[in-house]
Amino acid sequence: MISELSQAWGPIESVNEGYARDGEVRFKGSSGGAATAIALWALEEGGYNGVLHAKAGSDNPLLTVPAFSRTCAEIMGAVGSRYAPAPVCRQFSAIEKVQGPILFIGKPCDCAALRAAGCLDKKLGAKVGLVVSIFCAGTPASSGTLEILKGMGIDDPGLVSSFRYRGYGWPGEATAFLRTPGGDSEIDRKNTKAMAYDQAWGEILTGHVQLRCRLCPDKTGEFADISLGDPWYRKNREGDEGRSLILVRSARGAKALQKAVRKGYLKSEPIDLLLTDLRLAGDSGMDLLDQAISLPQPPVAVMMTAYGSVDTAVEAMRRGAWNFVTKPLNLNEVELLLKRALRSRSLEKDKAR
Numbered sequence: 001m002i003s004e005l006s007q008a009w010g011p012i013e014s015v016n017e018g019y020a021r022d023g024e025v026r027f028k029g030s031s032g033g034a035a036t037a038i039a040l041w042a043l044e045e046g047g048y049n050g051v052l053h054a055k056a057g058s059d060n061p062l063l064t065v066p067a068f069s070r071t072c073a074e075i076m077g078a079v080g081s082r083y084a085p086a087p088v089c090r091q092f093s094a095i096e097k098v099q100g101p102i103l104f105i106g107k108p109c110d111c112a113a114l115r116a117a118g119c120l121d122k123k124l125g126a127k128v129g130l131v132v133s134i135f136c137a138g139t140p141a142s143s144g145t146l147e148i149l150k151g152m153g154i155d156d157p158g159l160v161s162s163f164r165y166r167g168y169g170w171p172g173e174a175t176a177f178l179r180t181p182g183g184d185s186e187i188d189r190k191n192t193k194a195m196a197y198d199q200a201w202g203e204i205l206t207g208h209v210q211l212r213c214r215l216c217p218d219k220t221g222e223f224a225d226i227s228l229g230d231p232w233y234r235k236n237r238e239g240d241e242g243r244s245l246i247l248v249r250s251a252r253g254a255k256a257l258q259k260a261v262r263k264g265y266l267k268s269e270p271i272d273l274l275l276t277d278l279r280l281a282g283d284s285g286m287d288l289l290d291q292a293i294s295l296p297q298p299p300v301a302v303m304m305t306a307y308g309s310v311d312t313a314v315e316a317m318r319r320g321a322w323n324f325v326t327k328p329l330n331l332n333e334v335e336l337l338l339k340r341a342l343r344s345r346s347l348e349k350d351k352a353r
Contacts, residue, residue: 152194
């Protein structure tokens, strides 16, 4: 257990980055497709009898509904994030009807509710084989989705046959597929409207996040066995296929991740490089360095600062930093330094084998 991270992040056994090995799953997923990959492994190789999760409504694609999937086709039909209320707790009764373990995928509050329900109902708790949480910055009300449609120039929500909030690349666009003229129920793939993620989430949906979500202390799924999020510390580039930040929180989660990796569903690896500033908003780069170095497989760390001094550099190196750079940065020199740092890490890994 990484005690230095527990106060802010909850229990963590390891911090990794990864993505689905299957190119289609990775492309369609919201980040690296890790949640979908774990679900596919659970059904095909893990011995799980179902997956409880959220998906777009069949009758109304703008609604988010609970789903209990038993096949990989059902999982692939539900791929992608849903930025709207998702009452998955209504389907806890479906768990009691299956004979073996199930996989649960939900928001942090959903995972907490499932754990609480499992404490009250031991039979229910015994059938929960693995709990996976998605990082959550708050659930927007359904009005947020309608505002996105208006921003796309769609005044009649009834014209929408299919809607996704993101995915198909990282982070992907919000995309609405419209019905063909004349009321045809078939989706016209050429008749689409799209909106960039930064606008859909950053400018619209965040303004519709519910008050209870803003008050929620758990954004990363502390009650889960595995928590998944976007690696927003990475710079987004056009054509980026996406990766998932993977927090393993329990021995059960560690075993599941290892098996999914071993069976070829996931690529997962520890974070190799940390580049941090000495002064961070509301925090200290030295504290972050200490937390990173305490990981079971710590990254190679480089500290940067405009407030550098010999004493600060020596202190950072003493705490485990690989090197130290001062501002203003020469980007070419920093790039070379980081390449050297990663090369050093690669040699360390080779020696450990």
